[in-house]
Amino acid sequence: MPPPPRSRPIHTPLGPPPQGPPPSPAILAAMGEDGVARMLSDFYAQLEQSEIRALFPDDLQAAANRSACFFIQVLGGRPLYSQRYGPPRMRQKHEPFEIDAAARATWLAAFDRVLERAPAAYAFPPEQLPGFRAFLQSFSGWMVNAV
Numbered sequence: 612m613p614p615p616p617r618s619r620p621i622h623t624p625l626g627p628p629p630q631g632p633p634p635s636p637a638i639l640a641a642m643g644e645d646g647v648a649r650m651l652s653d654f655y656a657q658l659e660q661s662e663i664r665a666l667f668p669d670d671l672q673a674a675a676n677r678s679a680c681f682f683i684q685v686l687g688g689r690p691l692y693s694q695r696y697g698p699p700r701m702r703q704k705h706e707p708f709e710i711d712a713a714a715r716a717t718w719l720a721a722f723d724r725v726l727e728r729a730p731a732a733y734a735f736p737p738e739q740l741p742g743f744r745a746f747l748q749s750f751s752g753w754m755v756n757a758v
């Protein structure tokens with residue numbers, strides 16, 4: 612059987628998935644799971660005010676919790692995301708949402724507003740900010756699926 616037709620063309624970025632190093636486990640060591648969860652709640656509060664709000668489900672706190680599980684796992688902590696939701700497969704999970712370069716820029720800008728106050732708000736180690744920003748830059752490029 613042929614696959615069902617897609618409702619829109621899916622743009623695939625040139626090049627392989629992100630190959631960069633994962634962000635440092637020192638971030639989770641300093642912030643704890645609770646700090647990561649609070650950071651993601653604040654990030655989703657930023658998304659709520661942003662132009663890409665409509666992409667997200669009504670229940671933003673539930674979405675923030677899923678993302679917190681993912682980030683705890685990526686930061687070398689407990690594999691909470693995989694345990695609760697299965698393999699991350701992030702590009703595939705983002706495919707239903709039309710994410711173009713502008714949506715990516717908005718998403719990154721919202722995260723940046725949270726990161727600016729993250730050392731004071733959640734004990735994010737300031738020396739780890741460049742590496743974490745580089746991770747978000749690289750990973751978010753791979754989530755773009757529309758031109």
Ligand code: HEM
Nearest residue numbers: 666667668674677678681696708710714715718750751754
């Ligand atoms: C490029 C800009 C991005 C946009 C516009 C975007 C948008 C979205 C949307 C609309 C959802 C579905 C809402 C939900 O049900 O949770 C989602 C889920 C998620 N996103 Fe993104 N995303 C982007 C980049 C990223 C990046 C870079 C990461 C991680 C580094 C990420 C991690 C996640 C996670 C963990 C979920 C939850 C998946 C699940 O439902 O299990 N996203 N994102």
